[in-house]
Amino acid sequence: MQTTQFTASTRVTYPAGGTRGRSEVAAVVPVGDRYGVVVAETPFHPLDHTWPDQPADTGTIAGRPVGDCVTGAVEHGTDTVHLGGDIPVRRGTPGWHWLVVHVTDAPLEGEVELEVDPGVRRSLSAGHTACHLSALALNAALSGRWRKEAPADALGNPDFDQAAITASRIVPGGSRDVYRLGKSLRRKGFTADGLAEELPEIAARAGELLKEWVAADAPVWIDSPGPELTARRTWHCGLPGGEASIPCGGTHLARTSELGAVAVALELSADGSELTMRTTTG
Incomplete structure (x- = not known):
């Protein structure tokens, strides 16, 4: 399974209404018996663990269903990604990168297509x-x-x-x-x-x-x-x-x-x- 030293937070296009995109896989992390795919840029809106008012987007990544989409955080210089309620710091804490984690049934690599269900x-x-x-x-x-x-x-x-x-x-x-x-x-x-x-x-x-x-x-x-x-x-x-x-x-x-x-x-x-x-x- 791919790991990496994270150097940046995920870029998101959903605030401007984006529902489709293409991006490079930055990492794949374990999420129970599934896989959490992190890309450099995504149109997916994840569930915000601090104020979970809006549910996550659904859709596909590389043609595979995105079963969930959650917020992740990783301290700079490390490769341990904390998910949702397990994130140990406040949102936006300096020295941490904040990620959109697309949960799917298989690990992915390379450049992938992302499509949100419109x-x-x-x-x-x-x-x-x-x-x-x-x-x-x-x-x-x-x-x-x-x-x-x-x-x-x-x-x-x-x-x-x-x-x-x-x-x-x-x-x-x-x-x-x-x-x-x-x-x-x-x-x-x-x-x-x-x-x-x-x-x-x-x-x-x-x-x-x-x-x-x-x-x-x-x-x-x-x-x-x-x-x-x-x-x-x-x-x-x-x-x-x-x-x-x-x-x-x-x-x-x-x-x-x-x-x-x-x-x-x-x-x-x-x-x-x-x-x-x-x-x-x-």
Whole structure:
């Protein structure tokens, strides 16, 4: 099995929408009873172990199915690749190279073709774009529930999403976000009293904003300071009320109109400690 002394992080093309590429195999590492193929440059979006909101791309490498695609890290000057949750350092730690590891059923070498499944990519991109828009719409719909000044989102509304989110999962064509309504959020000034009764109205207000934003055919783009996997990328959307931006390492559609429609459903836990938002598109 091929090993190497790594000298660079994997370059990625998915932030610009890339789904195909050709690159040289840099290494093959064991992943259980399968093989993790590392190339110099890839269009594949791997699962991020630190914030695993968007699932990995599917597709093929050298014509073989990519059964999984994970983040790897290796300390400079060594050849031991740590995968996913076994990575012992923070993402972007100096002196470490960050890799996209394509898990397949055979070792590969030389130059290989990489192809991402475009249908899966598009459905996940739709879910991720809708997730960000729904978070902004929820912030606006809840803006009257803050009794203290709070950090604002890019549109000037109190950023409930960032203050309260505990989990986010992108699914094909949608997302599921969970918010903690605990003492910490209340101390920051958020009022949760009477929230259950107001949920239908809040969802309706968010839905109206989303309808407006989809109809606006607003442009969506990713700002990336470099091609490395760990480059700190930012999602942007030119909404009618101003340009929105959110730090993001995922994939997205190019315009809001491509979503067709976006709907949100809100659910409060029985004890009132958690709010769940489910977003759907199409």
